Amino acid sequence: MTPxxxxxxxxxxxxxxxxxxxxxxxxxxxxxxxxxGYTPPKDSHYGVGATTFCDEVEKGTQERxxxxxxxxxxxxxxxxxxxxxxxxxxxxxxxxxGPLGNFVPETRIVDIPFLFRDYEHARKxxxxxxxxxLLKKMQAKGLIGLAWTENxxxxxxxxKRPILQASDAAGLKVRTxxxxxxxxxxKTFGLLPTPMAFPELFTALQQxxxxxxxxxxxxxxxxxxxxxxxxxxxxxxxxxxxxLILSSRVWDKLSEADKKVxxxxxxxxTVAQRKRVNDDEANGxxxxxxDGMQVVEKVDGESFRKAVAPAYAGFAKEFGAERIAAIQAVx
Ligand code: EAX
Numbered sequence: 001m002t003p004x005x006x007x008x009x010x011x012x013x014x015x016x017x018x019x020x021x022x023x024x025x026x027x028x029x030x031x032x033x034x035x036x037g038y039t040p041p042k043d044s045h046y047g048v049g050a051t052t053f054c055d056e057v058e059k060g061t062q063e064r065x066x067x068x069x070x071x072x073x074x075x076x077x078x079x080x081x082x083x084x085x086x087x088x089x090x091x092x093x094x095x096x097x098g099p100l101g102n103f104v105p106e107t108r109i110v111d112i113p114f115l116f117r118d119y120e121h122a123r124k125x126x127x128x129x130x131x132x133x134l135l136k137k138m139q140a141k142g143l144i145g146l147a148w149t150e151n152x153x154x155x156x157x158x159x160k161r162p163i164l165q166a167s168d169a170a171g172l173k174v175r176t177x178x179x180x181x182x183x184x185x186x187k188t189f190g191l192l193p194t195p196m197a198f199p200e201l202f203t204a205l206q207q208x209x210x211x212x213x214x215x216x217x218x219x220x221x222x223x224x225x226x227x228x229x230x231x232x233x234x235x236x237x238x239x240x241x242x243x244l245i246l247s248s249r250v251w252d253k254l255s256e257a258d259k260k261v262x263x264x265x266x267x268x269x270t271v272a273q274r275k276r277v278n279d280d281e282a283n284g285x286x287x288x289x290x291d292g293m294q295v296v297e298k299v300d301g302e303s304f305r306k307a308v309a310p311a312y313a314g315f316a317k318e319f320g321a322e323r324i325a326a327i328q329a330v331x
């Protein structure tokens with residue numbers, strides 16, 4: 001063997017090795033890990049929605065995108081997470097509309113108490129032209145609303161007394177989300193609204209900083225509020241939408257094909273998350289009773305509707321009476 005052929009053979013080997021290294025490095029750098037956060041635990045409607053979304057994105061992009069989950073407020077409350085998604089330091093959030101109106105004022109309209117008749121009505125509005133238009137409004141704020149998921153109809157819990165009608169709610173100090181529309185509405189029930197981020201809520205209930213709170217059954221269940229609250233009343237006083245938001249920093253880098261994958265994945269997440277809401281609504285009350293809660297199932301809803309009716313004048317002024325009417329008219 002001539003020295004020359006030996007050197008060419010070893011340089012071929014070097015080339016092959018470096019090609020292999022490049023291929024390995026290529027694989028590694030082509031995979032993007034997306035950070036997704038939500039306030040309830042992984043075993044909740046939010047976790048189900050997030051997991052469905054991530055599985056679909058992973059499949060649809062041949063694992064070029066994967067998720068890392070941050071459940072149980074590991075990245076902060078919903079306001080903080082929306083801020084981080086806006087900055088691009090967090091990629092995704094599955095959040096209620098609680099603090100969203102502070103970023104995208106147009107979305108506030110869906111937070112009006114007693115606006116939606118039932119789940120069917122609410123889902124139809126969110127999936128229809130009105131809801132889809134609101135998703136688009138987020139874009140100007142660096143937030144890509146991929147799909148409306150769902151939190152659920154909110155009910156009141158407290159440590160003081162059963163709430164059968166609005167007058168029973170009067171005087172209770174109740175934690176609310178950082179949401180002015182909710183607070184304006186709840187004041188008409190006589191409640192003393194105390195806005196607070198979700199991560200602080202369990203301790204506040206435990207220590208008696210507030211008498212009560214309001215949340216959908218899936219949140220009451222997954223956050224174990226039965227440990228710190230005696231009374232649950234099925235007031236269903238407001239629908240709480242949720243939304244899967246992607247940072248525009250990620251969105252802007254996606255190919256057209258990947259954008260379609262992300263949106264379709266979010267729509268599948270919506271179906272899965274709502275199904276879990278349905279299941280929790282169907283089975284959760286029995287569980288909460290077993291856990292020791294006293295549940296008022298037949299609440300005098302009319303007394304609440306009557307109380308909030310005068311506040312609708314203010315809502316009409318803020319959002320336009322015709323916009324409110326358009327939502328109510330969806331059948
Ligand atoms: O979105 O803050 C709340 O009460 C929300 O319902 C909760 O974070 C789930």
